Amino acid sequence: MQVAREKIFQVVQNDELQFSIWRADRALPVGWRGVGFHGSRAQCLEHVNEIWRDMRPLRLQEQMRVSTSQHLATAEGERVMSA
Structure with missing residues (x-):
């Protein structure tokens, strides 16, 4: 009997800070690296559920930060000009 x-x-992660799982006995696909779990x-x-807080790809996170910063700067400029 077997x-x-x-x-x-x-647990693996790519350059966009996205997580996945991969069989440990197989070579990782290009662009993915083990995180040690x-x-x-x-x-x-x-484990992925515990550590992955922002499922947006890194590029989107960065775009949204820039957009928010620009929006805040524009709003602040408008507030100063109307004062």
Whole structure:
């Protein structure tokens, strides 16, 4: 009788700060790197759920920061001009 061994996964992240899980016994796809957490599929998904707070890709996060900064600067300029 063969005993089923649970597959080990790892948590991975790409350059856009997005997370996923990947089988630990397989080579990582291009553009992804391990973050140091290994475990069962459920453990890895739980870890991703705990650490991934902003699901927007990094480019979008940066665009939104710039847009918000520009909006705030424009609003501040309008407030100063109307005073």
